[in-house]
Amino acid sequence: MMKIKIYRSFGKRLISKVVLKVLGNAVEATSKVDKNIYHELEGYKEGCVVGLKAYPAGKTMFLIKEDGVFRYKGTKGDYIADYLIVFKSLDDSVPVFLGFKSIEAAYLEHRFVLEGDLMTSLGILRALGCVEAYLFPKFMLKKLFIKVPKIYNLKIVGLVKTVNTLFKNWRVV
Amino acid sequence: MRIPDYFEFHNSVKLLSGFKAISHIPFELKNLNSERPLILTDQTIKKLGLADKVLNAFDGSGIVPVAIFDDIPADAPLNKINEVAKFYRDNNCDSLIAVGGGSVIDSAKGVNILVSSDSDNLMDFVGLDKVSGKLRPFIAVPTTSGTGSEATLVAVITDTERHIKMEFISYNMLPDVAVLDPEMTESLPPHITAATGMDALVHAIEAYSGRQKNPISDVHASAAIKIIAENLIPVVKNGRDKKARLAMANASFMAGAAFSNSMVSLTHAIGHAVGAVSHVPHGVAMSILLPWCMKHNLKMAESSYAEVLTFLKKIEDVVALSEKERAQACINYIEDLLVELNKICKLPVKLGDAGVKKEDFDEIVARAINDGAVVPNPEFVDETIIKEILEKAF
Numbered sequence: 001m002m003k004i005k006i007y008r009s010f011g012k013r014l015i016s017k018v019v020l021k022v023l024g025n026a027v028e029a030t031s032k033v034d035k036n037i038y039h040e041l042e043g044y045k046e047g048c049v050v051g052l053k054a055y056p057a058g059k060t061m062f063l064i065k066e067d068g069v070f071r072y073k074g075t076k077g078d079y080i081a082d083y084l085i086v087f088k089s090l091d092d093s094v095p096v097f098l099g100f101k102s103i104e105a106a107y108l109e110h111r112f113v114l115e116g117d118l119m120t121s122l123g124i125l126r127a128l129g130c131v132e133a134y135l136f137p138k139f140m141l142k143k144l145f146i147k148v149p150k151i152y153n154l155k156i157v158g159l160v161k162t163v164n165t166l167f168k169n170w171r172v173v
Numbered sequence: 174m175r176i177p178d179y180f181e182f183h184n185s186v187k188l189l190s191g192f193k194a195i196s197h198i199p200f201e202l203k204n205l206n207s208e209r210p211l212i213l214t215d216q217t218i219k220k221l222g223l224a225d226k227v228l229n230a231f232d233g234s235g236i237v238p239v240a241i242f243d244d245i246p247a248d249a250p251l252n253k254i255n256e257v258a259k260f261y262r263d264n265n266c267d268s269l270i271a272v273g274g275g276s277v278i279d280s281a282k283g284v285n286i287l288v289s290s291d292s293d294n295l296m297d298f299v300g301l302d303k304v305s306g307k308l309r310p311f312i313a314v315p316t317t318s319g320t321g322s323e324a325t326l327v328a329v330i331t332d333t334e335r336h337i338k339m340e341f342i343s344y345n346m347l348p349d350v351a352v353l354d355p356e357m358t359e360s361l362p363p364h365i366t367a368a369t370g371m372d373a374l375v376h377a378i379e380a381y382s383g384r385q386k387n388p389i390s391d392v393h394a395s396a397a398i399k400i401i402a403e404n405l406i407p408v409v410k411n412g413r414d415k416k417a418r419l420a421m422a423n424a425s426f427m428a429g430a431a432f433s434n435s436m437v438s439l440t441h442a443i444g445h446a447v448g449a450v451s452h453v454p455h456g457v458a459m460s461i462l463l464p465w466c467m468k469h470n471l472k473m474a475e476s477s478y479a480e481v482l483t484f485l486k487k488i489e490d491v492v493a494l495s496e497k498e499r500a501q502a503c504i505n506y507i508e509d510l511l512v513e514l515n516k517i518c519k520l521p522v523k524l525g526d527a528g529v530k531k532e533d534f535d536e537i538v539a540r541a542i543n544d545g546a547v548v549p550n551p552e553f554v555d556e557t558i559i560k561e562i563l564e565k566a567f
Contacts, residue, residue: 125548
C-alpha cells in the first residue's frame with residue numbers, strides 16, 4: 001500500500017501568521033488616524049469581537065473593540081467572535097493578505113465564509129479595504145478596487161502608526 | 174466570454190415543471206423517504222383554494238399530511254418559525270412542503286434549519302454557509318413568479334422583537350424539489366403579476382451584469398430574460414394564459430438559480446431599503462429602480478447590457494447597433510416596458526407614486542449602503558450615488 005504523505009506548507013503558514021499580525025495592528029493604528037475607517041467601525045458595539053482565520057491550519061486573529069477602537073488581540077485568546085471571516089484555505093487567504101486580491105473580490109469569489117450578522121458586516125469589509133489603501137502601493141490598489149478607497153491622512157502616517165502599534169503590541173501573538 | 178479566476182455554482186433542486194405538476198408531490202415524497210409532511214402556507218393562499226389543490230394531490234397516495242400551518246405571516250417572523258418547528262417535532266413530521274410566495278418558502282427554510290439541527294436557536298445559523306449537513310426533505314410550491322425563492326440559497330427572516338431582518342445563506346437550504354404548476358399562479362391579479370415578473374427580470378439582469386457573473390449563471394439568467402421578454406406582457410394582459418404562466422414560473426426559477434450563484438446588486442440594495450423604510454412592495458421597488466441603477470452602471474456594465482438587449486429583442490432589430498448603442502437601447506427597452514405595464518395595470522413608475530416620501534431618503538441610504546448587494550455591483554457605489562438615484566427615481 002502506498003504511504004500517504006502530505007507536505008506542510010511552512011511558507012504559507014508563516015506568511016499568513018506575519019501578515020495577520022500586520023493587518024490586525026494596521027486596523028488598530030489606522031482607525032485612530034483615518035476618519036473614514038473610524039466612521040465605518042464606530043457603529044459596532046464596545047466589546048465586539050472580529051475574528052479572521054484561514055481554514056484549516058491557520059490560527060484565528062482577533063480584534064476587539066475597546067474605547068471606540070478595534071484593538072489587536074493576537075491569536076492566543078479564547079474569544080467568541082461576533083463576526084468571523086474564515087478563508088476556505090491558506091491558498092485563498094495569502095493573496096488577500098499580500099494585496100494581490102481585495103477582500104471584496106475574495107468575498108465575490110466565495111474564498112471565505114462570513115459568520116455573523118450579514119446585514120451589519122459590510123462596515124468591517126469596507127474598513128479592511130481602507131486599511132489596504134494604507135498598506136499597499138497605488139499601482140496595486142488600482143487593480144484591487146473599482147475605485148480606490150479614499151484615505152484621510154498621509155499614507156506614511158498610517159504606515160508609521162502601524163509600525164508603532166506593532167512595536168507596542170510585539171508581545172501580543 | 175469572461176471566465177472568472179474562480180467561481181462556485183450550485184443548484185441541486187429537482188424541478189417539476191408543467192401542467193398538473195403538483196400531482197407528483199406524493200411520488201416525490203416517497204422518493205425522499207417521507208410519509209409525514211407538514212404543509213406551510215398563508216391565509217391568502219388558503220382562501221384562493223391553492224392549499225386544497227395541493228392537499229387533493231394526496232388522494233390515493235397513501236400519504237396524509239400531518240397538518241397545514243396556514244397562518245404564516247409576511248416577512249417570515251422568527252416567533253412563528255419557532256412555533257412551527259416545535260409543532261413539527263411534537264408531531265413527528267418528517268418533511269416540509271411550502272405552498273406560497275417568498276415569505277412562506279423562506280419560513281419553511283428557517284423551520285428546516287431548526288428541525289434538522291435539533292436546535293432551538295435560529296440565531297446560531299445567521300450568516301454565510303453556517304448551515305451544514307443535509308436538511309429534512311423539503312418541497313417548495315411557489316404561488317408567484319418572481320422571488321425565485323424555490324431555487325435560492327437565501328432565507329430572510331424577521332426578528333419582530335428586535336425589528337431586524339436576518340439573512341441566512343447556505344447551499345444546504347435549497348429545496349429538494351420545486352414544483353412549478355401554472356394552476357398555482359393563475360389567480361394572481363395583473364399588478365402583482367407585473368411586479369413579481371419585473372422582480373424576476375431584475376434578478377436575471379443583475380445576475381448577468383454583476384461582478385459575480387459566471388458562465389453557468391449566465392446561461393440561467395439569459396434564458397430567464399428571453400422568457401420574460403416574450404411572456405410578461407401577455408400574462409399581465411391575460412392571467413388565464415396557462416402557457417405564459419408556466420413560462421414565467423420557469424423564468425422565475427432560472428433567475429433564482431442565476432442570482433443564487435451570481436448575486437444581485439444595486440437595484441436590490443436600494444430596493445430592500447425602500448421596502449423596509451417606506452413599505453413599498455419588493456417587485457414595485459425593483460421595477461422603478463432598475464432603469465436608474467442600470468444608467469448608473471452603464472459604463473462598467475456596457476457589454477453585459479448590450480448582450481441583454483439581444484435576449485430582449487429579435488436579433489435583426491439589434492444587429493446594426495454598436496455595443497454602446499445596444500447597451501443604451503437595453504435601458505430604453507426597460508423604460509418602455511415599464512410605461513406599458515403602467516398603462517395596463519397601473520404599475521407605478523416613480524417612487525413618489527409608490528408611497529415613498531423624500532424624508533425617508535436618509536434612512537433608505539443608510540440601510541442600502543450596508544446591504545450585501547452593493548458588493549457585486551459593477552460600478553462604484555457610495556451614499557451620495559444612492560441618494561442621487563433616489564432623487565431621479567422619485
